[in-house]
Amino acid sequence: METAEIVKVAVSAAPYSIDKPYDYLVPPELLETAVPGVRVTVPFGKGNRTSEGIVLARTQGEKEPKLKPLLSVLDREPVLDGDGVALALWLRQRYFCTLFEAVKTILPAGLWYQIREVWHLAEDMDRYTADGMAAGIRRAIPVLDALFAAGGTAELSDLEAACGPGTGAVLRALQKAGVTVCETAAKRKTGDKQRRMVELAVSAEEAASLTEKRSSPQRREAVRLLAAEGRMSAAEVCYYTGVSMAVLRGLEKAGIVAFSEEEALRLPDFSQVEPSGPIVLNEEQEAAFQSILALTKSGRPEAVLLQGVTGSGKTQVYLRLVQEILDQGRRAMVLVPEIVLTPQMMRRFAACFGDQVALLHSALRMTERYDQWKRIRRGEVRVVLGTRSAIFAPLKNVGLIVLDEEQESSYQSENPPRYHTRDVAKYLCARDRATLVLGSATPAVETAWNAEQGIYHKALLRRRYNQQALPQVLVADLKEEIRAGNPGMVGRILRRELAENLERGEQSILLLNRRGSSRYLLCGECGHVPECPRCSVALTYHSANGRLMCHYCGHSEKASDACPVCGGIMKHVGTGTQKVEEELRELFPGTEVLRMDADTADGRHEQLLDRFEKERIPILLGTQMVAKGLDFPNVTLVGVLAADLSLYVDNYRSAERTFSLLTQVVGRAGRGGSAGRAVIQTYTPENDVIQCAARQDYRGFYENEIRLRRLRRFPPFADLFTFTVSGAEEGAVLRAAAAVREELRRLFRLPELAAGAPEVLGPAPAPVMKLNNRYRYRCLLVGKNDKPTREAVSWLLKWFAGDRANRGMNLFVDCNSME
DNA sequence: AGCACGCCGACT
């Protein structure tokens, strides 16, 4: 048989159950360009739908008749090298995703092209001729109606919206008959850090008259807002009025409003930062530095836990290590949980390494991020500093990877594949024989265990920077407040301390744990709580726009004063930051309170924190984010409003997270000249986690926690796989989940999997049982995340997808997930 | 998943 050039392609249209490298012929015109690592378009499936793909390898082989040729090559040079392909393969087997999903995770979003099918009528095609030629093609008439109505050219997605699914097949049939032609446009996505702005395109009066009658109330509402506010972001208009983007697009079509793009806020430019002097380490830092340095010279992949209390100067150690690695002719990665909270870290790295460092953070526009990525690939960068996804920066010859605050949950991706940065870092360190440094004041229990077992090395920083004493910590019992008839969130002790700070002109930080702290409405008569129509959660009340919103699916509706069930009066309940803010205003009239939470601080943390410091605003009130990051010399009081709120979350990590959060926030107090105080309010003052946090006693916390974990078979003693089945019909989902459990039980009786006695539990409803109108039940497998187990899980996923009984349902797997 | 093929019942 004839031989031909063949490429192995990871195809985006292939779901997990049939995912593998698919072979394609290289047509003569693509012989030059279709090399490993370039993205391509290929025909896939019976209908030869155009699908994106990436070339994994190129070979010569037999020209089998089933092979189809590539359609096009999208890149002039490869975007993924051999290391990248190997990493994608690793991600697939580790996180049960498709090859293409893995590749997409590795490559920067700015690179992504959106493939769109644009359909045209054939030249000189009129309706009469088209109808004649389309005779015998099913459902051709409505599709032609839509295409003619659109002026002869339309995108597939628009036609599908108008004519329903299956439109693609009709169009292809019409193409065969010569009625239509298709053009596949590869279009670069616009930068996601561009904000879409909208404003009136005509005068306010004109706009009002144009929407006066025969216009929907949504349109009128949007126009009224824009007339009052002028130019604002489209997302904001949607937020305040509750209209959808479709309404705004409609107004644009009618010529009433105009869209434009504006750059989202950016971090300060560090290119002009003054070069810093030599880094001086104290004795303890020097010892830690030397021990880690020795590891980097071992030529083996090693991991080390650098445990240092808040303010012990871990960053100094990182900086020295990176310097040394660069001197060894190797490169380094430094990862941080949330870069907006660590501008000083960025400043210091910029000062130390100048343009050899690439800063990769979420505030970069997509094009900037892509530019940085290209610089790294070209080898112009020797240090990468960034958040989670920076671990995929194409840095070569890596000698050191640092994960700062390694216990942070932001190191785990929240969308699939839900990789953990620590695991990817371990893979990279093994590949490049690099050293992994896990830095933390309060390490994850698994990490501390690994250090204890000698799997990780250990380095300690015990002393706080200028020998400062730990804050004095008061634990206040909220039960007593209730007994004393104080229903508020600020108890007497905290009130007294706040008053004292106000008097002395010193600043205070108040922390409200986000979980369980949102605000919702409740009917005083019948107890009705407005719920999301699509998800099984209560709607959260937003006072900024007077609307009820779902934090899971984005549903939004106008809040009403009367109960929709019985007509009773609705009351506000819950303890969101907004409510605490009101309480503070009542307690301390005239005192300025700066509120920082996800709603107020969207992309503006730094400005808010800057104001807090410069303007010396007396009280900063916020969620988790106030616990991390900056040190303020004038802050001498820290208050935790309800320490328990994050403690009783149904998650094996809740104790660890609460301890870490409390320890960090307590450490915020008094880092300047004055000694600090911390008040921890709680309903359970005797709780061990809270007691240990108050004493800043990691050891005590760890000893307790590891005992519990061993008892309950939680990580690190076992790995928890959650199998979530979702679908529109609750009964079917429950049945499918039960089938998953049975299949798991059967699988894990196999001798090679039975080691360590895996346990299978469930099915039980997921924490949010209904999400976007889909019910979710899950099963739990307590076992070991090893190769045979992963292979069994992979088999189970394929089995599930292949069983007809599970049609319309979805199964996904997570291991030791944060949720 | 998404699509085609194929085999059955209800209609012009």
Place this chain on the structure above:
DNA sequence: GTCGGCGTGCTC
């Protein structure tokens, strides 16, 4: 007779 339902099987 044929239009359209969904059950079955495959995707280079």
